[in-house]
Amino acid sequence: MEKAPARDVKLRLVxxxxxxxxxxxxxxxxxxxxxxxxxxxxxxxxxHYIIDKMHPDLHKKGFxxxxxxxSETKEEVGTCSLHNREGVEGLDVGFAILESFEGKGYAxxxxxxxxxxxINTYDAEIVRAIxxxxxxxxxxxxxxxxxxxxxxxxxxxxxxSLKLYKLLKVDFRLLD
Numbered sequence: 001m002e003k004a005p006a007r008d009v010k011l012r013l014v015x016x017x018x019x020x021x022x023x024x025x026x027x028x029x030x031x032x033x034x035x036x037x038x039x040x041x042x043x044x045x046x047x048h049y050i051i052d053k054m055h056p057d058l059h060k061k062g063f064x065x066x067x068x069x070x071s072e073t074k075e076e077v078g079t080c081s082l083h084n085r086e087g088v089e090g091l092d093v094g095f096a097i098l099e100s101f102e103g104k105g106y107a108x109x110x111x112x113x114x115x116x117x118x119i120n121t122y123d124a125e126i127v128r129a130i131x132x133x134x135x136x137x138x139x140x141x142x143x144x145x146x147x148x149x150x151x152x153x154x155x156x157x158x159x160x161s162l163k164l165y166k167l168l169k170v171d172f173r174l175l176d
Contacts, residue, residue, distance in 0.1 A: 007105040011066040011113060014054055014079065018067055019047035021076050025096050034135045035096065063117070068097070068110045077101040080110035082118055087155040088164075091118045092128040095141070107141045115145060119169050127172075129165040130155075139163065146171055 023046035025031055026038055040046050054065050065081040078097035093114040095107045118124040129147055131138040147165035
């Protein structure tokens with residue numbers, strides 16, 4: 001759960017060189033419980049995931065996952081992204097933080113930057129987010145950024161019920 005004020009972060013697009021970071025995130029207990037198993041068992045699997053799953057989004061949709069970097073320490077702390085996924089109307093925000101950096105405001109600040117990107121670059125009037133109902137940390141982050149709970153959905157080819165959030169452009173405000 002987020003306790004600290006939002007940290008200043010820099011973002012850069014994910015590259016193949018981020019395979020170790022993605023491997024660390026995608027094999028962590030929190031990722032597996034909250035986001036799901038993507039079949040990543042090795043660093044090489046993570047590299048192929050970046051090439052096969054993430055990079056095509058950049059060319060098809062104009063956006064892709066970003067690495068979150070602490071502006072002060074320059075440490076890579078996780079990833080954040082915009083998605084235009086089947087089953088969710090419009091753009092939705094995602095984020096994942098390495099366990100050792102959780103609770104320090106990185107998720108809050110990076111989610112805010114993804115909302116800014118959706119609104120300012122892609123002219124989104126509504127931005128959405130999804131998470132599991134028991135992912136209290138993510139729910140807290142989304143609500144801190146200004147998202148409101150908007151029911152539950154199931155993505156295509158999934159039986160899992162996910163908590164749906166939305167944030168209207170007119171309600172978005174920058175955090176201190």
